[in-house]
Amino acid sequence: MIRYLTSLLALCAASAALAAQPATMRLDYLHSGNASEEHYAVERVVVEPLPWPGNMAQTIDSTNRGNNLVEVVDAKSGKLLYSRGFSTVFAEWRSTEEAGHASRGFQESVRFPRPEQPVKVRILKRDDGNRFVPVWSADVDPNAMDVVRKQPPAPVRPIGIRVNGPSPDKVDLLIVGDGYTQAEMTKFEAAARRLADHLFATSPFKERAKDFNVWAIALPTTESGVSRPSTGAYRESPLGTRYDIFGSERYVLTTDNRALRELAQYAPYEFIEILVNNETYGGGGIFGQFSTAAADNDWANYLFVHEFGHHFAGLADEYYTSPVAYATGGERREPWEPNATALHDPANLKWKKFVKEGTPLPTPWPKQAYETAARAYQKERAALRAANRPESEMSALFKKDLASSTALFTPDPHRHTVGAFEGANYEATGYYRPEMQCIMFDRSEQFCAVCAEAISAIIDLYSRP
Structure with a gap:
């Protein structure tokens, strides 16, 4: 009871600090195609239940990370209001063998502070010279009648794991559980706390721990664990997180972006790590989207931090002897990732x-x-x-x-x-x-x-x- 009240007070304090912030707007869209072409289509525009968690003095991204960049531009003046780099599950899939003979669609979202006037949301992609070039845009009117403004009540309440101050002043990390039954909610919270503690015992997160808030949220499942199709194990889980993504037995992702966003929107967040209630080694990380880790594995500490490195900072994998699910190609272009180089110069x-x-x-x-x-x-x-x-x-x-x-x-x-x-x-x-x-x-x-x-x-x- 005391822990619940502490979390409730932390959430209330964070909500009060967010009150002066603009609303959070989310554009859900479908990203489809194959190895040779790609397409985009708007699904819906949503005003999320919580105000924007970010620092309004830092709306423009100058870090030059990601395969893609989202820009929100005032429709009338052309002024750049917001930008962030990111990568996508689609980009990884389109390098697989399947993408050479089939087309697929993936759900994606971009979030930004709600503007007062109509904007143009642009998606940019790196060209062969590593420059961002526009590939799609959508006109978004925050006052349009088809904008979803009313959301159902929160299905579960987020838990404050580490709350160091108002969300606009902090990095908000949301740990989401998948594959935990109602009886295992205490187990999920314990795993979230344990892994957050390890993250902040690792430099440079250790030295910057006070710059973070950490929240946790999970929808109960009817049975423990998530699906692992290669072994015939199938589980119903709210987020659809599973092993064997793109045929790699250790690669764990969800492709149900809408389910993830509809749960995550009830907590302040800028970054998400999904904990799966499984023992088998596995995880994954997509820059600017989310990361995953098997919470019960002996190497969960490593998985949590390594995969978060992908999601949080766009770090490249530096290993090269393990098989991966997607192809990097024969050409050695200079990677955008900060920790890998083709050493051309x-x-x-x-x-x-x-x-x-x-x-x-x-x-x-x-x-x-x-x-x-x-x-x-x-x-x-x-x-x-x-x-x-x-x-x-x-x-x-x-x-x-x-x-x-x-x-x-x-x-x-x-x-x-x-x-x-x-x-x-x-x-x-x-x-x-x-x-x-x-x-x-x-x-x-x-x-x-x-x-x-x-x-x-x-x-x-x-x-x-």
Whole structure:
């Protein structure tokens, strides 16, 4: 009862602080197509129940992150009112084999402070030169009759996990549970608190913990867990989160964006991490959309932080020996992600301010020995999954693999060097990462200096000193 009252008071305090903010407007649209074409269509425009949670002094995004950019422009004057970078599930899907012979549609949303007058909402996409170019626009009149202004009462009340101040001054992270029964709501809250504690024990989140609010919300399910189709396990869950996305047994996402947004709108949020009530290793993260993690896995701490790195800061995966569900292509274009490079121009390396004079670029590391060990590890990992062995065996294999790579890297003279280490972005050659080890490379416990700075830049965008 005391915990409930504390959460209620925190939510009331946050709501009071939001009262002076504009309303939150959401444009729901359908993004469809295949490997060679894409289309957009408006579904609906919604005024969400809670006011805008963000800092109105920081409405323009200057971080240059994401495959896409949303711009909200005043229809009459052309003034840019709001912008944010983001990426999409559609963009990943269209690089899969399926997209070469079939078309699919994905639900997407963009949220922005409700304008007073009609606006044009533009979606931009990176071209071959990494520049954002317009690909679609929609006219939005906030006073139009078809705007959804009335929402049903909140089906569940959000819980205040960490409330450090008014939402406009803080980064609001919402932890959403999927696959938890009514009897497991206490378990969900405990997992949310445990994983939030770990996030804020990890630098640079540790040093910036007071710049965050953390909320939690979950709709009860009739049975525990989410679907894992590759093993014949199917579960009804409110958000439709599941394993085996795009055929990858460890990739966990929801493609039911509307269900996610209709639940999340009852809490202040700018970022979402979905906890699935499963033991099997898995997760996923889409920049500016959401991330996921299996809450009951032995590596849940790592999963929560690693996947949040994708969603929160647009960090690239730095590993390259694990199979992935989508193709990166043969051309080595310079990635927009802050922690990966094609190294076309070593003299102008994007993170050169961290590189000490005299550091060789590319930077040598025990790559051949690592890859030899990784091939054996991946073979064993695949065999464990194929045999549907207990998760404890997979966890033990992960522990052995991390110990092996750490032992290999520890004596190396470039162990803590910032340079350009070949092997990143799912490719063994042609892409480079900043340091030998990082949370985005393996299951280690620290972000490299480049990733830490990239995270701090997003915190600065959403928080107020």
